[in-house]
Amino acid sequence: MEAPFAVSVRHVSKSYGSTRVLDDVSFDVRHGSCVALLGGNGAGKTTSLKCLLGIVPFEGAVEVEGVPVRSRGKDARRNIGYVPQIPAVGEQDTCVAALSFIAELRRVGRDRVGWALETANLTAQSEMKVGELSGGMRQRLAVAAAILSDPPVLLLDEPASSLDTHSRRDLHEMIARLRGEGRTIVLSTHVLDGLEQLADQVLVLDRGRLAFAGSVGQLSGRVRGNRFVVNLNGNSPSDFMSALLVAGIPAERVKPAALPWEEMLLAASAPDPATQAERS
Amino acid sequence: MNAVITIARKEVRDAVSSNWLIAYAVLFTLLALGLSYLGQRNLGSVGFENFSRTTASLLNLCLLLAPLAALTLGSGAIAGDRERGTLTYLLSQPLDRWEVLIGKYLGLAASIALATTLGFGIAGVVIALQTSAMDVGTYILFLALVVVLIVVMTGIGLALSAVSKTRAQALGLAMLVWFVVAFVFDLVLIGMVSATSVHGGGLLAALLLNPIEIVRVLAIIQLEPDLQILGPFGSYLMERVGRANATIILSAALLMWVAVPVTLASWLFESREA
Numbered sequence: 050m051e052a053p054f055a056v057s058v059r060h061v062s063k064s065y066g067s068t069r070v071l072d073d074v075s076f077d078v079r080h081g082s083c084v085a086l087l088g089g090n091g092a093g094k095t096t097s098l099k100c101l102l103g104i105v106p107f108e109g110a111v112e113v114e115g116v117p118v119r120s121r122g123k124d125a126r127r128n129i130g131y132v133p134q135i136p137a138v139g140e141q142d143t144c145v146a147a148l149s150f151i152a153e154l155r156r157v158g159r160d161r162v163g164w165a166l167e168t169a170n171l172t173a174q175s176e177m178k179v180g181e182l183s184g185g186m187r188q189r190l191a192v193a194a195a196i197l198s199d200p201p202v203l204l205l206d207e208p209a210s211s212l213d214t215h216s217r218r219d220l221h222e223m224i225a226r227l228r229g230e231g232r233t234i235v236l237s238t239h240v241l242d243g244l245e246q247l248a249d250q251v252l253v254l255d256r257g258r259l260a261f262a263g264s265v266g267q268l269s270g271r272v273r274g275n276r277f278v279v280n281l282n283g284n285s286p287s288d289f290m291s292a293l294l295v296a297g298i299p300a301e302r303v304k305p306a307a308l309p310w311e312e313m314l315l316a317a318s319a320p321d322p323a324t325q326a327e328r329s
Numbered sequence: 330m331n332a333v334i335t336i337a338r339k340e341v342r343d344a345v346s347s348n349w350l351i352a353y354a355v356l357f358t359l360l361a362l363g364l365s366y367l368g369q370r371n372l373g374s375v376g377f378e379n380f381s382r383t384t385a386s387l388l389n390l391c392l393l394l395a396p397l398a399a400l401t402l403g404s405g406a407i408a409g410d411r412e413r414g415t416l417t418y419l420l421s422q423p424l425d426r427w428e429v430l431i432g433k434y435l436g437l438a439a440s441i442a443l444a445t446t447l448g449f450g451i452a453g454v455v456i457a458l459q460t461s462a463m464d465v466g467t468y469i470l471f472l473a474l475v476v477v478l479i480v481v482m483t484g485i486g487l488a489l490s491a492v493s494k495t496r497a498q499a500l501g502l503a504m505l506v507w508f509v510v511a512f513v514f515d516l517v518l519i520g521m522v523s524a525t526s527v528h529g530g531g532l533l534a535a536l537l538l539n540p541i542e543i544v545r546v547l548a549i550i551q552l553e554p555d556l557q558i559l560g561p562f563g564s565y566l567m568e569r570v571g572r573a574n575a576t577i578i579l580s581a582a583l584l585m586w587v588a589v590p591v592t593l594a595s596w597l598f599e600s601r602e603a
Binding site: 102124126131134138141142155 | 418
């Protein structure tokens with residue numbers, strides 16, 4: 050009998066020492082849907098995915114395809130393909146060798162390796178070493194590894210965070226294709242950009258609590274006015290202000306972001322000082 | 330069990346492709362040949378010593394170097410993967426934690442053992458071709474004992490790795506343990522024997538507490554049962570229980586030195602965050 054939800058999360062809390070990272074989080078993910086977990090650094094996105102995988106101890110209950118991860122983690126993980134934020138397959142291995150290793154661990158035939166490389170559009174790179182691949186290719190290889198055993202649920206941890214616009218679009222297209230094949234997808238991200246076409250539901254995590262659950266459209270409606278959040282990536286705020294003045298934007302229209310969670314979604318993830326330029 | 334073998338094979342492949350295994354094998358070849366050559370020069374002729382003399386010379390060197398390599402490489406296994414993020418990825422696969430740990434342990438121990446036997450094997454062939462005295466059995470027995478010591482020390486390194494938060498911390502602990510078992514332990518015991526009335530059962534207990542000392546005594550009992558070079562612990566053991574029983578006791582102790590650290594590492598690994 051099919052479980053009512055592909056992923057079911059009930060009252061999950063998780064602490065690292067005295068720091069509460071997840072606080073009574075509950076949500077369900079329907080079969081074949083795509084859910085985006087949104088939030089800034091430290092919001093609890095990666096920890097949520099680790100709880101879904103059952104690789105950290107936590108309070109509460111998580112079921113993946115009806116299998117409880119706390120008591121039957123190994124069985125639950127058979128239903129999950131995981132794509133880490135930083136691809137973690139061997140740098141010295143060729144793409145084929147890296148996928149063959151995962152195929153062996155997941156007890157699937159070697160013929161699936163060729164299929165996964167083809168699905169990830171990496172057939173031409175099959176004999177290249179992983180360390181020689183571009184960031185986008187590596188991420189696609191990680192997705193290929195995740196789908197090797199054809200798991201019904203895919204978890205992607207900020208898969209596009211280090212990619213350029215082109216690679217990000219490619220990856221989003223690939224995810225959309227996999228979702229179109231009926232897979233359930235849970236992806237964590239810190240940007241709304243590109244999610245409109247991808248995610249059926251958005252869950253916003255703010256300091257470990259579920260702050261919002263709804264569609265991308267509903268979420269966008271909550272971000273008031275016409276404004277931009279700019280991440281300075283370590284550049285000096287005064288240089289940025291000077292550049293704005295040169296561009297004809299008066300200083301009074303620029304203010305440091307208070308970064309409530311709606312606006313934080315639009316900011317990049319790096320913990321650099323962020324400045325918000327508000328258009329009136 | 331399939332997953333354990335898959336992970337172990339991957340560890341060996343990684344060791345080969347990262348070149349440390351080759352470097353380690355070359356180092357041991359050069360050390361074995363160098364010791365053999367220099368040993369013969371000291372006897373007044375130029376050439377290589379035969380296996381027995383070479384084996385005796387190499388034993389002390391191996392009792393220092395093999396534990397150092399096994400401890401430091403073992404200590405990097407879990408802590409290093411945790412730092413690189415590869416541990417989370419491995420654990421995200423449908424595996425039990427013990428499968429990951431045992432797979433890494435077997436792969437690492439096999440890699441170090443392979444490098445050691447390869448290094449000494451090449452040296453052994455060269456020495457055999459240069460000398461007339463063939464005591465190959467002794468040499469192979471010596472190699473087997475070194476491999477056992479590697480298996481023990483890799484397990485201890487793995488336990489240190491499982492308990493450490495960072496690779497640097499694990500490496501620091503490994504170096505500390507190596508220093509204690511290779512140098513401090515003997516000095517402290519000698520001091521205790523001189524200053525107190527530690528003898529008999531106390532001596533035996535002290536011997537069994539140090540895997541390097543166990544292998545040293547076991548090696549001497551098997552290779553050259555000379556009471557004078559056995560030292561106080563080995564001499565006591567031989568006098569009390571005889572060669573056969575001493576071999577059994579020491580072998581059992583080594584088994585415990587494999588089982589206890591690996592079980593401890595497994596327990597620590599289960600109870601810690603990924």
